[in-house]
Amino acid sequence: MAEWVGWFVAAGAVLILELFTGTFYLLMIAIGISAGGLVALAGGNGGWQAVTAAIVGVAATLLLRRSRFGRAARRDAAQDPNVNLDIGQSVAVAHWVDGAARVMYRGALWDVELIPGSDTQAGHYTIRAVRGSRLIVG
Numbered sequence: 651m652a653e654w655v656g657w658f659v660a661a662g663a664v665l666i667l668e669l670f671t672g673t674f675y676l677l678m679i680a681i682g683i684s685a686g687g688l689v690a691l692a693g694g695n696g697g698w699q700a701v702t703a704a705i706v707g708v709a710a711t712l713l714l715r716r717s718r719f720g721r722a723a724r725r726d727a728a729q730d731p732n733v734n735l736d737i738g739q740s741v742a743v744a745h746w747v748d749g750a751a752r753v754m755y756r757g758a759l760w761d762v763e764l765i766p767g768s769d770t771q772a773g774h775y776t777i778r779a780v781r782g783s784r785l786i787v788g
Contacts, residue, residue, distance in 0.1 A: 657687030657699065678714050682707020729779040739777050741787060746770040753785075760785050 661683040668676035686703030694702070714720045731737040736756075743751045743762060749770060751762045764770060765778055765788035775787035 652690075653696070653699070654687045654690035657683055657690055657703070661687060674714055674719060675711060678710035679707045681710045726779075728781055734780050736777050736780055736785070740774050741777060741785060742774050743772055743787070745772050755785065762787055764788065 661680045664676050664680040664683060668674070668680065682703045682705075685706035686699040689699045689702045727733045729737065739755075741753050741755050741760075741762065743753055745751065746764065749764045751764075752759050753762050754760075761784045762775075763781075763784055763786050764775075765786055768775075768788045777785050778788045779786040
């Protein structure tokens with residue numbers, strides 16, 4: 651078996667593993683291994699193949715890490731509508747007392763707090779966050 655075939659078989663195996671992880675990091679390693687296979691196909695010796703695979707794999711991984719795909723999106727769970735389905739819903743506030751109120755929402759009384767800078771007039775407000783049993787509206 652030719653050397654380049656071994657490199658591409660290894661890249662394929664890593665690519666299959668990547669499908670089970672859900673990240674792109676093993677894909678970057680597979681790209682590096684494929685680069686080593688290309689050097690082998692071009693007639694490079696074993697040392698150059700390994701060095702090329704390592705350099706391309708590390709460079710691809712670092713580029714991925716710096717890209718928007720490599721960064722984990724961190725968001726406060728209290729303000730994430732994917733975590734709390736109440737966020738984005740509307741509540742009616744009859745009156746405010748020092749920026750706080752109590753409203754009936756989903757069959758229970760909730761404490762409501764107004765986000766800073768909002769107007770304290772009675773009306774409908776949108777839930778922006780949930781902190782314990784307190785709805786933050788604005």
